[in-house]
Amino acid sequence: MAVCVRQSRNSIINHVKAKMGLLGLTCLSSSMPSLNNDHRTLSAASLAKDLRNQNSVLENKPILYRTRRFDSTKPHQRSGVQSNVANSQFLDFPGGKVAFTSEMRFISESPKERIPCYRVLDDDGQLIEGGINVGKEIAVKMYSDMATLQTMDTIFYDAQRQGRISFYLTTIGEEAINIASAAALTIDDFVVPQYREPGVLLWRGFTLEQFANQCFSNRGDDCRGRQMPIHYGSKKLNYLTVASTIASQLPHAVGVAYSLKMDGKDACAVTYFGDGGSSEGDFHAALNFAAVTEAPVLFICRNNGWAISTPTSDQFRSDGIVVRGEAYGVRSIRVDGNDTLALYSAVRTAREMAICEQRPILIEAMTYRVGHHSTSDDSTKYRPVDEIELWRSARDPITRFRKWIESNGWWSSEAESELRSNVRKQVKLACLNCNKAVETLY
Numbered sequence: 001m002a003v004c005v006r007q008s009r010n011s012i013i014n015h016v017k018a019k020m021g022l023l024g025l026t027c028l029s030s031s032m033p034s035l036n037n038d039h040r041t042l043s044a045a046s047l048a049k050d051l052r053n054q055n056s057v058l059e060n061k062p063i064l065y066r067t068r069r070f071d072s073t074k075p076h077q078r079s080g081v082q083s084n085v086a087n088s089q090f091l092d093f094p095g096g097k098v099a100f101t102s103e104m105r106f107i108s109e110s111p112k113e114r115i116p117c118y119r120v121l122d123d124d125g126q127l128i129e130g131g132i133n134v135g136k137e138i139a140v141k142m143y144s145d146m147a148t149l150q151t152m153d154t155i156f157y158d159a160q161r162q163g164r165i166s167f168y169l170t171t172i173g174e175e176a177i178n179i180a181s182a183a184a185l186t187i188d189d190f191v192v193p194q195y196r197e198p199g200v201l202l203w204r205g206f207t208l209e210q211f212a213n214q215c216f217s218n219r220g221d222d223c224r225g226r227q228m229p230i231h232y233g234s235k236k237l238n239y240l241t242v243a244s245t246i247a248s249q250l251p252h253a254v255g256v257a258y259s260l261k262m263d264g265k266d267a268c269a270v271t272y273f274g275d276g277g278s279s280e281g282d283f284h285a286a287l288n289f290a291a292v293t294e295a296p297v298l299f300i301c302r303n304n305g306w307a308i309s310t311p312t313s314d315q316f317r318s319d320g321i322v323v324r325g326e327a328y329g330v331r332s333i334r335v336d337g338n339d340t341l342a343l344y345s346a347v348r349t350a351r352e353m354a355i356c357e358q359r360p361i362l363i364e365a366m367t368y369r370v371g372h373h374s375t376s377d378d379s380t381k382y383r384p385v386d387e388i389e390l391w392r393s394a395r396d397p398i399t400r401f402r403k404w405i406e407s408n409g410w411w412s413s414e415a416e417s418e419l420r421s422n423v424r425k426q427v428k429l430a431c432l433n434c435n436k437a438v439e440t441l442y
């Protein structure tokens with residue numbers, strides 16, 4: 001792949017130079033102290049601010065690739081006095097200089113401390129000091145969409161159990177990842193999903209009727225029933241059709257992002273995957289490809305603890321997924337996946353970095369798959385019921401966020417009853433239009 005990129009670089013660079021002017025792209029690595037290699041963690045907010053400032057100052061110097069490589073040695077510098085001095089301290093390597101050491105030290109397979117998890121709301125839905133805020137309108141829409149997704153899941157799941165649709169897969173427990181990440185994007189950002197992210201479509205305006213048509217595989221479905229249920233897609237909403245061959249969407253997302261980069265678009269690609277997906281070869285190829293091509297793509301991993309019946313303890317020995325980013329040269333963050341505000345702010349900042357800096361970002365959202373893997377699974381056969389119940393009740397992201405909007409005076413029990421009853425009616429009506437017999441069952 002690296003060879004391919006090098007060969008194509010010269011041929012595309014002239015074509016792209018003109019387009020990159022639109023992006024206001026600049027070479028930042030030499031002028032940004034916050035990007036030094038020894039800074040292992042970066043304050044996202046200050047970094048995004050720095051980027052905006054730098055971009056406006058340097059916007060007349062667009063380039064395709066930033067100098068984001070290690071200090072490089074060029075052939076003509078390898079002779080002469082300077083080079084000899086350097087050679088005594090560094091390995092003069094084509095991929096960049098590497099310092100010598102007389103200490104024989106193996107890099108540890110695991111860090112002393114695990115990467116912490118960014119959160120803004122505590123378990124009780126109260127804002128942690130210094131946490132970010134969002135306005136009423138967006139907060140109430142995020143809450144309403146999470147509740148709608150949960151209601152839709154419950155009714156569609158029952159419809160499958162009653163034999164009305166052939167297959168279903170819920171997002172229970174992962175509503176915050178779905179909705180908060182969607183809220184942090186713009187409609188121009190291309191979504192390349194796994195299968196547990198219908199909330200992103202819901203946020204973008206896919207109607208309950210459209211969801212029902214797809215699951216009931218009827219003539220109202222855009223694909224006319226040629227896909228399995230839950231394999232949604234929408235050209236209008238920039239949401240690529242679900243491909244449930246695990247992780248195959250990840251390299252596709254990098255291609256989409258590279259195309260956006262070439263066209264100078266103020267947008268990024270956003271792809272979702274699970275902890276199980278991170279063990280596929282496509283995950284590794286995609287991360288490396290994205291880093292080398294400096295593609296504006298967000299990799300959002302929903303680490304929900306399980307890949308069908310395989311627990312994460314049997315999936316990998318690393319500190320989750322977040323640590324893989326550094327190995328590929330991809331900036332990364334671990335976020336509490338059941339904290340709506342933390343997700344919203346992390347994805348928003350990541351999006352800004354991805355577009356302003358033209359780089360991929362990896363987000364590991366820690367959550368739990370409360371439902372069975374799909375309607376073809378019974379998860380009580382391989383995991384403790386207490387564990388499921390803990391996450392279903394005490395750690396439910398919707399209840400946690402409701403507490404926060406209630407404490408702001410933006411939500412009430414009356415608003416809750418009205419919303420739930422309306423959504424239930426709408427989902428039933430959508431199902432009814434697909435299958436008249438459903439009416440009698442609710």
Ligand SMILES: Cc1ncc(C[n+]2csc(CCOP(=O)(O)OP(=O)(O)O)c2C)c(N)n1
Nearest residue numbers: 196244245246274275276277304306307308
């Ligand atoms: C390439 C491939 N291998 C295996 C499967 C079967 N399969 C479907 S879902 C799944 C587990 C995926 O787990 P994860 O990525 O953690 O996502 P989650 O279901 O937990 O959201 C597997 C192995 C598949 N669909 N595609």
Ligand SMILES: [Mg+2]
Nearest residue numbers: 274275306307
């Ligand atoms: Mg999983």
